[in-house]
Amino acid sequence: MMSEKKRRRVISGFVCGMLAFLFPFLWLQMDADAESDKAKEVILRVCNWEEYIDLGDWDEEETIDLDSGNVIGESSMIEDFERWYYETYGVRVKVEYSTFGTNEDLYNMLTLGDTYDLVCPSEYMIMKLMTEEKLVPLSEEFFDKSDKNNYYINGVSPYIRSIFDNNEMNGKKWGDYAAGYMWGITGIVYNPEEVSEKEASSWKVLSNPAHRRQITIKDNVRDSYFAAVGAIKSDLLTSEEFVSRSDYKDNLEMEMNDTAPETIDKVQEYLQDVKDNCYSFETDSGKADMITGKVVANYQWSGDAVYTMDQADEDDFTLAFAVPEESTNIYFDGWVMLKDGIGKDAAKQHAAEAFVNFNSRADNVIRNMYYIGYTSVISGGDDGRILEYADWCYGAEEGEEEVTDYDLSYFFSEDEKEGEYIITAPTEQVYRQLFAQYPTKEAISRSSIMVCFDEEQTKAINQMWINVRCYNIHDIPGWVWALVGAAGCIGAVLSIRKWKASYRG
Numbered sequence: 001m002m003s004e005k006k007r008r009r010v011i012s013g014f015v016c017g018m019l020a021f022l023f024p025f026l027w028l029q030m031d032a033d034a035e036s037d038k039a040k041e042v043i044l045r046v047c048n049w050e051e052y053i054d055l056g057d058w059d060e061e062e063t064i065d066l067d068s069g070n071v072i073g074e075s076s077m078i079e080d081f082e083r084w085y086y087e088t089y090g091v092r093v094k095v096e097y098s099t100f101g102t103n104e105d106l107y108n109m110l111t112l113g114d115t116y117d118l119v120c121p122s123e124y125m126i127m128k129l130m131t132e133e134k135l136v137p138l139s140e141e142f143f144d145k146s147d148k149n150n151y152y153i154n155g156v157s158p159y160i161r162s163i164f165d166n167n168e169m170n171g172k173k174w175g176d177y178a179a180g181y182m183w184g185i186t187g188i189v190y191n192p193e194e195v196s197e198k199e200a201s202s203w204k205v206l207s208n209p210a211h212r213r214q215i216t217i218k219d220n221v222r223d224s225y226f227a228a229v230g231a232i233k234s235d236l237l238t239s240e241e242f243v244s245r246s247d248y249k250d251n252l253e254m255e256m257n258d259t260a261p262e263t264i265d266k267v268q269e270y271l272q273d274v275k276d277n278c279y280s281f282e283t284d285s286g287k288a289d290m291i292t293g294k295v296v297a298n299y300q301w302s303g304d305a306v307y308t309m310d311q312a313d314e315d316d317f318t319l320a321f322a323v324p325e326e327s328t329n330i331y332f333d334g335w336v337m338l339k340d341g342i343g344k345d346a347a348k349q350h351a352a353e354a355f356v357n358f359n360s361r362a363d364n365v366i367r368n369m370y371y372i373g374y375t376s377v378i379s380g381g382d383d384g385r386i387l388e389y390a391d392w393c394y395g396a397e398e399g400e401e402e403v404t405d406y407d408l409s410y411f412f413s414e415d416e417k418e419g420e421y422i423i424t425a426p427t428e429q430v431y432r433q434l435f436a437q438y439p440t441k442e443a444i445s446r447s448s449i450m451v452c453f454d455e456e457q458t459k460a461i462n463q464m465w466i467n468v469r470c471y472n473i474h475d476i477p478g479w480v481w482a483l484v485g486a487a488g489c490i491g492a493v494l495s496i497r498k499w500k501a502s503y504r505g
Contacts, residue, residue, distance in 0.1 A: 041092040042351045045341055047106065047116040049333065050099040052182070053077050053359070054371040064366060066388050073367045081358045085351065088149060093351045101283070102220055110134075110338070117341035118352040123332045124222065126178050127452030130169040135177045136337040142179075142353045151360040152179050155386075157379035158414035160332070169452065178334035179356045180377030182368075184302035185328040185439050185447055186223065189286075189309065192320050194296040197431070200322035203230035205297055207273045214296045216289060217274055219281035221465040222450055223329070227299060228267040228274070229256055230326035237326040249448075256327050256448040259457040264464050271468045281469070287311070290319060301331070303374030305436040310373070321436040323443040330447035332377070362386055375437050379412045387412055387421060394425045394434040402427040406434060410441045 056076040064071040075083075078095045085093045098116070100106040103125040110116075121129065129135050143153050160183060164175035190200040194214075199205050206217055206227060218224050233255055236242055245251060275281070279295045286298040287308045300308065305321045312319045335356045342348050358364060362385040365376045369389070380386040387408070396403045404427045412421040425434055435443075453461065 041094055042347050043094050043096060044118065044348065044351045044355065045096045045098070045116045046355065047098045047100060047109070047114075047119045049120060050101060052099070052120070052333075052372055052374075054364075054367040056080075062370075064370060064389065064392065066385060066392055068385050068388060071363050071366045071370075071385075071389075073371065077359065077364060077367065080364075081355055084358055085354055089350075089354070091347070091351075093354075095355070103222075104220070110340075115341050116338055117348050118335055118337055118355060120181055120333050120335050122450075123174075123334070124450045124452045126174065126332075126334055126336055127169045129336060129338075130172060130174075130177055131452060134339055136339055136342045136349065137176050138179065138337075139349060139353060142356075149354070149357055151357045151362075152378070155360055155362065155365075155378045155381040155383060156180065157377055157411050159411050160377040163330075163332075164334075167449070174334075178336050179353075179360075180332050180334045181356075181359070182303065182372075182374040183330070183332045183377050184375055184436075185323060185330050185443065186226070186299070186301055187305065187321055187323045187328055187436070188297055189290055189300045189305045189319055189321055190297040191290070191293070192318065197320070197322055200297060200320070201325050202234060203227045203324045203326055204234055206231065206299065207270065207277050209277060211296055212277050213279050215278045216280050216282050216286040216295050216298045217278050218299050219283050221461055223299070224271060224274075224281075224465075224468075225267055225461055226256060226329050226450060227324075228270045229258060229263065230324055232263075232266045232270050233258075234326050252327055252446065253448045253451070256329075257451045257453075259453060259460060261460070264460055267461075268464045268467055271464075275468060291315065291317065293317070301374075302436040302439070303372065306433050307373040309433050309436070320431055321433075322431070323435075323439065323446075325446070328439075328443065328447050329450055330444065331450070334377075390434075390438065391423050393437070394423055394429055396424050396426050400426055404430050406430060406438075407441070408438055410444070411438060 054073045054077045056073045056079070058073045060072075062072065078097055082093055082095060085091065098114075100109060103121050106119060106121055107125060107128070110119075126135075141147070142150065144150055145154055148154075156179075160180050161175065164178065164180060165173055167174045188200040188205060190205075195205070195211065199208060199210075205211070206215055208215070217227065230237065237252070237255065242248070242251065279289065280286075282289070284304075286295070286300060287304055289295045290298045290308050291311045298308070300321075302321070309319045309321065335352075337349060337352050342352060359368065360376075360378050362378070362380050362383040365378045365380070365386055366389045368374075369376050376386070378386060390408070394406075403424050406423045406425045406429075407421065408423065409421040423434070429435070
């Protein structure tokens with residue numbers, strides 16, 4: 001009879017032998033499973049504005065300590081999405097992330113053959129891509145409110161959604177093709193010690209000789225064209241007759257997107273005056289120039305205005321933000337899927353829409369807003385953390401005396417219930433960061449979008465822009481004009497003599 005000790009040795013030997021025999025097969029199976037996972041991995045190519053998503057690595061003191069819980073960006077939003085997508089859907093996704101500097105840069109990249117699945121242009125470029133039928137519509141599943149992972153449709157501001165649903169391009173709603181990301185308005189960041197609020201509240205400040213070489217303007221044709229139209233049409237746009245019309249909003253949009261030849265000529269002349277008067281045309285340097293005091297006023301997008309005022313506050317240097325009385329551009333950056341990338345690949349489209357949804361989750365919305373300074377189109381729906389974050393940023397401290405109730409119901413509530421969406425803020429904030437982050441309903445009432453220009457309109461304003469940026473009649477010295485005039489006179493005299501000689505002969 002086999003002893004217990006010997007029996008255990010035999011069983012142990014048998015098990016080890018079986019494991020040794022099966023190990024190569026188990027290894028092959030594990031390898032096959034890994035290869036299968038790799039084969040199922042979705043490659044998602046995303047192209048977004050520079051510095052326009054949370055890249056993580058926050059210091060611990062940057063933690064946003066809301067009553068509902070802390071928010072902090074430890075890893076990048078890209079890494080967190082890849083991890084979340086696998087945990088949620090059981091499929092691995094690899095995001096190949098790229099950036100662009102302007103809408104025109106993005107369009108040129110696409111024209112030259114760069115291929116992306118998901119991109120984030122502004123409203124007029126979204127319209128252009130829709131017109132050229134380069135976009136894939138969002139799926140029906142994306143709009144399913146019963147899906148708890150559809151954070152976008154369950155959390156988008158009703159105000160923003162109404163704009164996306166009420167604007168069309170070739171009979172197709174924006175909202176069928178684009179999911180909003182960030183939004184804002186344009187205005188003037190200014191030093192209240194040097195520039196009055198009244199001066200800053202008009203686009204004409206850009207050519208104000210009282211601030212010669214102390215103002216910056218945007219170095220792109222669409223933003224500068226918009227501002228110039230506001231300046232040259234100031235009397236019309238601010239007249240009581242124009243503002244009180246029942247179709248004011250439609251007429252405002254028409255006037256601000258006017259490309260009639262005579263308007264383009266006037267814009268060119270105005271921008272040449274501005275070029276002679278301003279410190280520089282810039283895309284990003286205006287923020288630093290305001291903070292260091294090189295300039296006293298800066299044409300700015302509201303998100304960059306918030307950043308500029310925040311940085312100035314750190315140096316005990318107070319700046320303010322004004323919205324021109326003629327009109328402000330209400331802009332949107334939105335996610336759209338490209339046919340050249342997504343095609344009919346259902347897995348890619350699902351990952352792309354999930355990327356939008358992940359960035360629309362309240363805590364991630366807060367992370368992105370904190371990191372980049374712009375305002376998300378997401379109000380949160382039933383999730384109150386975004387309003388809580390706005391109050392965390394701008395609400396008055398307990399015991400503060402000079403406070404103002406700031407009503408945000410137009411953005412957070414579909415029926416604009418009074419008293420439910422109010423931030424009690426320091427009065428001095430009303431026309432500073434809070435105003436730039438969440439403009440008042442009154443400021444929004446005079447907003448206009450930039451529409452998509454057709455090929456002929458685009459060619460005309462681009463030529464105008466070349467004339468302004470590369471050639472300026474105001475830069476030509478008087479002695480040159482005198483020489484040109486003298487040469488013209490001499491040429492005319494010689495022509496007349498030649499004609500008379502020919503006639504006599």
